[in-house]
Amino acid sequence: MxxxxxxxxxxxxxxxxxxxxxxxxxxxxxxxxxxxxxxxxxxxxxxxxxxxxxxxxxxxxxxxxxxxxxxxxxxxxxxxxxxxxxxxxxxxxxxxxxxxxxxxNDFVIVGPADDPAGVRGSGDVQEAMKRIADHSALFVSRGDDSGTHTKEQQIWRLSGVPTEEVGTEIVKGGTPVTLSFVVPADSEGWYRSIGQGMGKVLTFADEMGAYTLTDRGTFIKYKYGIDPPISLEIVNEGAPELANxxxxxxxxxxxxxxxxxxxxxxxxxxxxxxxxxxxxxxxxxxxxxxxxxxxxxx
Amino acid sequence: MILDSLHSAFLLLVSWDAEMIEIVAVSLRVSCASTLVAALVGVPSGVVIALNRFPGKRLCLTVLNTLLALPTVVIGLLVYSFISRRGVFGPLELLYTQKAIIIGQVILIIPVVTTLTIAAISRIDRRYRRTALTLGATSVQMGWVILKEARFGVMAAVIAAFGRVIAEVGISMMLGGNAKGFTRTMTTAMALEYDKGEFVLAIALGAILLTFAFSINLMFHFLQGRIRGDDV
Missing domain, CATH: 3.40.190.10 (Periplasmic binding protein-like II)
Incomplete structure (x- = not known):
């Protein structure tokens, strides 16, 4: 034995x-x-x-x-x-x-089906972001220095919404450098940076009833490819700034x-x-x- | 969802799914290797620390106990900085290999094996030691006698360490990179399925991990039982 x-x-x-x-x-x-x-x-x-x-x-x-x-x-x-x-x-x-x-492929802005910030019909993406900020509607950010996060920061800058840089000071090769990200100004109440992959951001936004920026591929996968699917819907798409x-x-x-x-x-x-x-x-x-x-x- | 997951886990196990087998094999191989190395280092260190008095012994024990709380992410980062191409050991091409995971996991569980071995040895009656010494045993012989006496405790230490590594995800993800067919372990596969929103498959893999952990522990349990039986 x-x-x-x-x-x-x-x-x-x-x-x-x-x-x-x-x-x-x-x-x-x-x-x-x-x-x-x-x-x-x-x-x-x-x-x-x-x-x-x-x-x-x-x-x-x-x-x-x-x-x-x-x-x-x-x-x-x-x-x-x-x-x-x-x-x-x-x-x-x-x-x-x-x-x-x-x-x-392209990025799309997705949000809850009842669209509390009235983003649908906003036309260009700048206006869409402005409406989210004006309504202080919940917005989830990747916050992980990914391609999607890079794009999101670009779009906030373009949108005319006041932005601010938040940074951490670190030392690289003996010289101090600042790692900084652009976020909308005074957004503590509604902007959530969660530092996760696209999939987790989508499920997070879905649970919270929040808006987010996502690549179309991952969104389709989460909307039609999994069970149970997320209930978020596309509220803005098609602008040339959203190419990916x-x-x-x-x-x-x-x-x-x-x-x-x-x-x-x-x-x-x-x-x-x-x-x-x-x-x-x-x-x-x-x-x-x-x-x-x-x-x-x- | 849980029922679906258990059903899927059962299907995966019964169909002996090739991809699943590979993931399980990587997990078992990496965990067995790191447990083995950690045991070879940790058990002798535990014996030496437990049986000797030396200045700073208390400090040494405190440090070991603190290391038990070392987060996997910290170990991952530390090892990463050494074996990344820009690091000191970069030329060895270790990053994103199974060896990298093993290195990280060994660091993770050496404190586990060592502290639990010390605890097991300390429980052994002092008279064994004295008797062994009066019979003219060398310190190595004495260590061996005590170790044999404490074998159940030491075995428990090794099993605990194995459980820690097979369930660990931080080190495997950071140093292994979850590369399919190379460094994808059961835990990193679960993290990926979670990321993909495939919760059913993620939980199914969790059930499989528990099944394998259970069978291995069962095997150890029988081994222990046999040894005990021989002695009585």
Whole structure:
């Protein structure tokens, strides 16, 4: 009995070690945003890429800020994110070799069905944000330095609502720097910054009956793809300011000689290839198109 | 929702779902490895600390007890700063691997194993020690005798440590990165399903984690029972 149990225990450990070591020869690491993973798009794309190239992609999903950070520290071989200006800066500063425009979707403003701030019919997005602020209606912010959070701060600035910067002073490389975020002024009563991923922000806003800014993909997933669904509805959409482009950038081997640049670049090029672009364009969740390919004409 | 979850958990277990097996395998492998390493370090340290008198022993115990309260996020950040590419151990390519999780978890549970071992040893009657010494035992031999006497307590220490790591999510997420097929453990998978709003699947994975934890503890329980039976 005792021997059998010890053998079972040893067998268990052995089995687990064997199960895990069976992986592809070539593996690259990619930091990406939670939206590409949570939407299910990567589950469609990556197996096809591995089949086409023999390269396996190890995915670490975080907010865009953290994903770019991973690239700047050389912790990953490639990043796949959505914050265009920051991506261009990433390339300009030499951390990445080239930004490939892969696809886009758009942001929408969602809120409770009874729309207490009367945002529906507000027309442009500036007016929508103004109405939320004027009514001091509850608004939930990602507050996590993600692509969506970057976009939200841009829109508050554009809206003409008085804003203020809240910052924390820290020391980097011996010099003091301020990490700051833009929030609407005097908004303690109605602005909630929760520092979570998109999904959690949507369920949080739903529970609180609040407004929030979300990418359309994640919203569709939460509105039609889960049970029970959230009851939030789109109250403003379509403005050019709400475009949400995704780019893929291999990390620069001149900065970090250890990165697997060739494989990372193969992956980036594959994402803008005919095959991948068609997969992106034909991906449907609950019958709705989530992403629109940018590299080929549809 | 709970009923749905239990039903889904049952279906996943019965169908022996390949993805689930992989996640469970990663969890078990990582947790077993870190428990093993922590036991190899923590048990001898516990024995040495418990059996010897030295200046600063009280301080040492206080520090160990404080470390029991170390949050996983702090360990995660600390290890991250060392093994990130910009860190001292960057060239070892440890970040986002199972080894990274193991390193973090070992730091997490060494204090658990050590303090509980000290407690187990301290409970052993002093007369054992004296008898062993009068019979001419060296300090190593004495340590071994006492350890054998305290084996149930020490085993409990190791089981507690295993429970801590298999249930832990902060370190696995920060250092492992929840990469599917590489570092996705049961707890990080649950966090992801929660993030995706798939609460049913998240709770189902929770039920599976408990099932495996239960079977492993059951196994230990029988092992202990056998050993005790032999002696009596």
């Amino acid at each position: 005792r021997v059998t149990l010890w053998a079972a225990l040893a067998g268990l450990i052995m089995m687990t070690s064997v199960a895990v070591t069976a992986a592809a020869d070539e593996v690259i690491t990619m930091s990406t945003t939670t939206s590409t993973q949570a939407s299910g798009l990567l589950d469609i794309l990556l197996p096809q890429f591995t089949e086409a190239s023999g390269i396996e992609v190890k995915v670490v999903a975080k907010g865009t800020g953290a994903a770019i950070r991973d690239g700047m520290d050389g912790n990953v071989d490639v990043i796949f994110v959505h914050a265009r200006e920051r991506e261009e800066q990433f390339v300009a500063e030499g951390y990445g070799t080239k930004r490939y425009a892969v696809m886009h 482009p995704y780019g893929v950038i291999p990390v620069n081997p001149e900065k970090f000689p250890h990165v697997k640049y060739d494989q990372a670049d193969t992956f980036a090029r594959w994402l803008v290839s005919e095959q991948a672009q068609q997969l992106i364009g034909s991906y449907r969740l609950e019958g709705k198109q989530l992403f629109f390919p940018d590299a080929i004409a549809q």
